[in-house]
Amino acid sequence: MKPIRRRTLADHARGFLRDWSLPRQFRGESPYSDAAKSSGSARLRPRLEEADKVGTNICPYCAVGCAQLMYAKDGTLIHVEGDPRSPINQGTLCPKGAATFGWLTSELRMSKVLYRAPHSDRWEExxxxxxxxxxxxxxxxxxxxxxxxxxxxxxxxxxxxxxxxxxxxxxxxxxxxxxxxxxxxxxxxxxxxxxxxx
Structure with missing residues (x-):
């Protein structure tokens, strides 16, 4: 039976250097070609590929009124980004607008009406x-x-x-x-x- 060869640190380093895109680009290959890819990046998929619905929205956090694209899958929001068709923000979002997804999906976001009666010490739904x-x-x-x-x-x-x-x-x-x-x-x-x- 043939003995199993264990990969050494040098083997890992050689494999990493072969897969890493930077040495290929230093050798003169174009960064816009396959030289910029690695096995890890080849496995990546766009997160919006899963979206089954795209809606539009206006960011509510200031007076500018930037347009947003809202991506959903099975009725659940999965991503928010700027709408490049907007003449106002042309696809960009400021930090507040970019945080819309986090604010909408936060576990701390209030989603029910809470009422506290006068002189009460507790909230009621x-x-x-x-x-x-x-x-x-x-x-x-x-x-x-x-x-x-x-x-x-x-x-x-x-x-x-x-x-x-x-x-x-x-x-x-x-x-x-x-x-x-x-x-x-x-x-x-x-x-x-x-x-x-x-």
């Missing part, structure tokens, strides 16, 4: 419909309790100082127009601001 109804009820209650029709000198103001709005920086002009109409015209709010100006 509540349905989203309940939370939306509660917000609407409290907004109407606050408006009704703080609404001023006239000032003491008789000047008609029809406003409330009991509520304020701070809009997100990625809202476009049309959305801000509608927010202004609803909050000032409908609810009588005076303090309406936008994150992009703060």
């Amino acid at each position: 509540r349905p989203l419909d309940w939370a939306m109804d509660r917000i609407a009820h409290l907004a109407k209650q606050t408006r009704d309790e703080t609404f001023v029709h006239k000032l003491p000198d008789g000047t008609v103001v029809n406003h409330t100082l009991g509520m304020a709005s701070l809009g997100g920086a990625t809202l476009d002009n049309e959305e801000n127009y509608l927010i202004k109409k609803l909050f000032s015209g409908g609810l009588g709010m005076v303090w309406i601001e936008n994150q992009a100006r703060v």
Whole structure:
């Protein structure tokens, strides 16, 4: 029976040097050819190859409004990158935009409505419909309790100082127009601001 030859450190080094692309490139082979490949890189596959759906998104973290491509597999997000078709960011993302994937898939991300009743020491899970109804009820209650029709000198103001709005920086002009109409015209709010100006 033939004895099994164990690979020595020198054998490993020779194999590594044959497989490593840098010596081939130093010998004059083009770094744009197969000289740049190794057995490890040949086995690599693009992580987006598995995606079965690609959607678009606008990054919500500042006023620039960079476009993003959202890659999903079986309904689960697997990657986020800049959209090269966008005239705004042309496929690039800043550190906040590049961190979108981590923020969306973090185990610490809140995905349920939590409510803490007044004077309570604990949070309770509540349905989203309940939370939306509660917000609407409290907004109407606050408006009704703080609404001023006239000032003491008789000047008609029809406003409330009991509520304020701070809009997100990625809202476009049309959305801000509608927010202004609803909050000032409908609810009588005076303090309406936008994150992009703060």
